[in-house]
Amino acid sequence: MKRWKMAVWTILIVGLLAGCQTRRGIKVYSVRGVIQEINSDLTMARVKHEEIPGYMEAMTMPLRVKQTNELVGFKAGDIVTFEMVVSSKEGWIRGLVRQGETSVDVAPLAREPFRRVRDVEPLEVGNQMPAYTFTNELGKRISLDSFRGQTLALTFIFTRCPFPDFCPRMTGNFGETIKRLKASHEGKPKFHFFSISFDPEYDTPERLKKHALMQRYLPGWWSFVTGAQVDIDAITEQFGLGFAYRTGTFDHTLRTAVIDGQGIVRHIFIGNQWKPEELATAMEAASRQ
Numbered sequence: 001m002k003r004w005k006m007a008v009w010t011i012l013i014v015g016l017l018a019g020c021q022t023r024r025g026i027k028v029y030s031v032r033g034v035i036q037e038i039n040s041d042l043t044m045a046r047v048k049h050e051e052i053p054g055y056m057e058a059m060t061m062p063l064r065v066k067q068t069n070e071l072v073g074f075k076a077g078d079i080v081t082f083e084m085v086v087s088s089k090e091g092w093i094r095g096l097v098r099q100g101e102t103s104v105d106v107a108p109l110a111r112e113p114f115r116r117v118r119d120v121e122p123l124e125v126g127n128q129m130p131a132y133t134f135t136n137e138l139g140k141r142i143s144l145d146s147f148r149g150q151t152l153a154l155t156f157i158f159t160r161c162p163f164p165d166f167c168p169r170m171t172g173n174f175g176e177t178i179k180r181l182k183a184s185h186e187g188k189p190k191f192h193f194f195s196i197s198f199d200p201e202y203d204t205p206e207r208l209k210k211h212a213l214m215q216r217y218l219p220g221w222w223s224f225v226t227g228a229q230v231d232i233d234a235i236t237e238q239f240g241l242g243f244a245y246r247t248g249t250f251d252h253t254l255r256t257a258v259i260d261g262q263g264i265v266r267h268i269f270i271g272n273q274w275k276p277e278e279l280a281t282a283m284e285a286a287s288r289q
Contacts, residue, residue: 029055029084031093036060036104037076042068045093048104052084056162061252063093064165070096077101089172091164123238129263132235134196134225137208142223144263150192151287152259153177153279156241156252158199159211169272170254171195171215176276178221181283189221190261191283197226198236198252239268260286 033049039062048060063084065071070093074080079100082093123129131145144152155174161167174193181191197203203211208224217224226232236242241255256274258267266286269279 026085026087027055029086030081031084032079032081032099034102034104035074035076035078035080038071038074042071045071045074047080047093055086057160059161059163061163061166064091065094066092067094070094074098077104086164089164089169120234120238122240123257123265123268125265125268127265129259129265130235130238131263132227132231134194134223134227134231135205137205137212137224138219139205142225144194144259147192148263149261150190151261151283152192152194153256153283154194154196154239154259155256156196156198156236156239156254158197158252159203159207160199165272166252166254170256173274173276173279174222175215175217177279177283178218180276180280182218182221190287191221193222195222195224196232196235197224198232198241200226200229200232240270258282258286260289262289264289 029052031049031052033047036046036048038045042065044062044064046060046062049058051058074096078098079102080096080098082096085092085094129144131143133141133143136142153174155170157167157170159167174195178191178193182189185191197208203226208226212222212224215222236255239255239257240253242253254270254272256269256279257265258279260266266289267282269282
């Protein structure tokens with residue numbers, strides 16, 4: 001009996017150290033970070049957190065709370081510990097405890113200094129999409145111009161992002177949108193989806209292909225691409241997506257765009273709250289332009 005109890009306690013302790021796995025497939029991680037800012041309705045805090053071993057690199061990201069009183073009394077600069085709760089579809093934080101405070105820099109996201117960049121204008125609905133060229137998951141060079149006549153959806157990811165509310169949600173939403181459109185459009189696809197990595201140093205074609213296969217993607221409908229850093233900087237700048245990679249920390253926003261068959265920007269989704277049915281509707285409307 002004593003040996004059985006000892007084995008049970010050992011399993012429980014290992015589970016707690018590694019991040020708890022419940023029957024519902026939820027994992028819980030203990031995290032330490034610094035609050036950068038808190039939104040006005042106390043539902044979200046932007047936190048610069050340390051590496052979470054076995055799950056995520058150090059990053060800065062907006063993290064949601066489910067109980068608004070979780071953030072009452074906290075402010076930018078507070079050093080906090082908390083639990084990060086992650087399921088297959090969403091993530092949130094809870095149980096914040098103040099450990100101290102420090103100064104924070106809440107300036108807008110900026111690229112690293114002295115990086116070669118192109119002078120580009122912002123892209124808005126009604127503008128012509130430039131003919132960007134990328135390298136896809138098969139190692140082939142492809143141009144947006146070669147997809148003229150098809151309605152395109154573009155979103156931005158990096159494969160090292162595991163948090164379900166961000167890059168995985170963008171990817172999952174693309175997959176669901178493709179299922180919707182494919183069910184109602186037989187024959188040669190009139191739509192194509194581009195998941196564009198802004199982490200070209202890590203996201204090689206080989207890694208993009210592995211990631212794409214994990215999504216059970218359809219190559220005729222969906223491409224995972226990246227490109228020269230100067231081009232990635234240009235296209236993200238044009239769509240107003242901010243990202244930075246400095247001192248081992250990724251910090252980024254989210255953008256998804258719909259381009260019609262003539263290369264005109266027809267819709268831009270900001271953030272992560274859009275649904276697959278909304279994207280499908282926007283793409284159907286753009287295909288009729």
